[in-house]
Amino acid sequence: MKGLVLDAEWKPREGYLLSDFERQTGKAITGSSVWQHPTLAVRQVEKPQPGPDQVLIRVKSCGVCGSDIHFSETDKDGYILYPGLTKFPTILGHEFSGVVEEVGKQVKDLVPGDMVTAEEMIWCGYCIQCRNGFPNHCENLEEIGFTIPGAFAEYIAVGAKYCWKINEFRDVFGSEDKAYEVGALTEPTCVSYNGIFARAGGFSPGAYVAIFGAGPIGLAATGLVRAAGAGKILVFEVSPERRALAKKVGADQVYDPREVNPSEVILDLTSGQGADFFVEAAGAPQLTIPEMEKSLAVNGKIVQIGRAAQRVPMYLETFQVRRGQFYGSQGHSGHGNFPNVIRLVASGRLDLSLIITARYSLDDVVEGIAQSGARRHGKIMVLPN
Numbered sequence: 239m240k241g242l243v244l245d246a247e248w249k250p251r252e253g254y255l256l257s258d259f260e261r262q263t264g265k266a267i268t269g270s271s272v273w274q275h276p277t278l279a280v281r282q283v284e285k286p287q288p289g290p291d292q293v294l295i296r297v298k299s300c301g302v303c304g305s306d307i308h309f310s311e312t313d314k315d316g317y318i319l320y321p322g323l324t325k326f327p328t329i330l331g332h333e334f335s336g337v338v339e340e341v342g343k344q345v346k347d348l349v350p351g352d353m354v355t356a357e358e359m360i361w362c363g364y365c366i367q368c369r370n371g372f373p374n375h376c377e378n379l380e381e382i383g384f385t386i387p388g389a390f391a392e393y394i395a396v397g398a399k400y401c402w403k404i405n406e407f408r409d410v411f412g413s414e415d416k417a418y419e420v421g422a423l424t425e426p427t428c429v430s431y432n433g434i435f436a437r438a439g440g441f442s443p444g445a446y447v448a449i450f451g452a453g454p455i456g457l458a459a460t461g462l463v464r465a466a467g468a469g470k471i472l473v474f475e476v477s478p479e480r481r482a483l484a485k486k487v488g489a490d491q492v493y494d495p496r497e498v499n500p501s502e503v504i505l506d507l508t509s510g511q512g513a514d515f516f517v518e519a520a521g522a523p524q525l526t527i528p529e530m531e532k533s534l535a536v537n538g539k540i541v542q543i544g545r546a547a548q549r550v551p552m553y554l555e556t557f558q559v560r561r562g563q564f565y566g567s568q569g570h571s572g573h574g575n576f577p578n579v580i581r582l583v584a585s586g587r588l589d590l591s592l593i594i595t596a597r598y599s600l601d602d603v604v605e606g607i608a609q610s611g612a613r614r615h616g617k618i619m620v621l622p623n
């Protein structure tokens with residue numbers, strides 16, 4: 239079968255001390271300090287065979303994620319930009335949906351023909367974090383499209399316990415193609431859902447919500463807070479195309495944060511109260527958090543979903559006198575995230591298909607990822623079958 243293979247050279251930067259875990263597993267904890275000179279190409283690879291507890295999925299849709307861009311983009315020394323857990327070579331692609339073609343002997347609740355999407359985080363279920371109910375912090379994590387083969391491919395084999403059925407989407411959207419595309423948006427939507435609701439506990443209907451960054455995660459957040467009854471939704475985003483998409487999925491007002499002073503705008507539009515709930519999905523906390531701090535409502539919450547490996551000045555006095563809360567959020571598994579997002583989509587109250595702005599065949603996926611690098615698009619979909 240065909241698959242998009244990313245390869246790179248294992249060359250820890252000078253001064254980066256490899257841990258025993260990294261040496262033993264070949265997995266880099268900080269990818270951007272270890273992998274140099276990445277190459278990206280669609281190649282012939284072996285079709286996976288499902289294990290006893292796995293299903294074989296014929297991939298129908300797979301979205302391009304910001305991390306896919308960060309694998310192929312490099313810094314001046316030729317190191318990949320993605321700072322997380324990685325093991326190469328592997329097949330990229332982790333936001334996907336498809337049809338079950340084969341099931342392993344031990345699989346009970348999936349049958350060939352089921353339409354499914356899947357979690358990207360392959361949590362072990364045995365480590366202390368998993369057993370305590372924190373699968374997003376699994377100590378033995380494998381990640382589809384990061385450390386194990388992903389879904390920019392014709393087929394993928396995945397453990398049945400990570401799969402979620404989306405059969406209902408066919409009836410809701412009246413077309414299988416659209417159902418699969420929407421299904422492939424489940425994973426990134428669950429990243430936003432996990433941050434807003436599972437981690438930060440959400441907000442009361444009618445609350446003022448401000449979202450920084452309208453890439454796919456910020457756009458999904460916008461659709462979700464709309465569905466959850468936010469009273470006013472303000473979105474800050476530098477790209478005019480993405481601002482237009484934010485309006486489409488539910489923002490009341492959108493702004494270029496370089497042209498306005500975000501905290502002043504927020505105070506102005508909330509009668510001086512400030513926003514009750516902030517989503518950081520820009521991955522630029524050094525710029526966004528100080529603005530949030532200045533316009534934080536009493537009892538306000540900030541959830542950090544965007545990734546940025548850097549220190550950020552925070553004036554903690556604000557968090558004390560305004561009874562503020564700051565939440566760090568990672569991942570999408572557990573906490574009812576997948577079934578709740580799937581139900582919300584099936585109810586017709588959340589339609590994120592509006593954010594899909596381009597489609598590519600598997601043969602052209604490298605070009606699709608390059609286009610995504612311009613950060614103007616909503617979500618780019620790759621359609622392998």
Ligand SMILES: [Zn+2]
Nearest residue numbers: 303304305333
């Ligand atoms: Zn992703």
Ligand SMILES: [Zn+2]
Nearest residue numbers: 362365368376
């Ligand atoms: Zn675990």
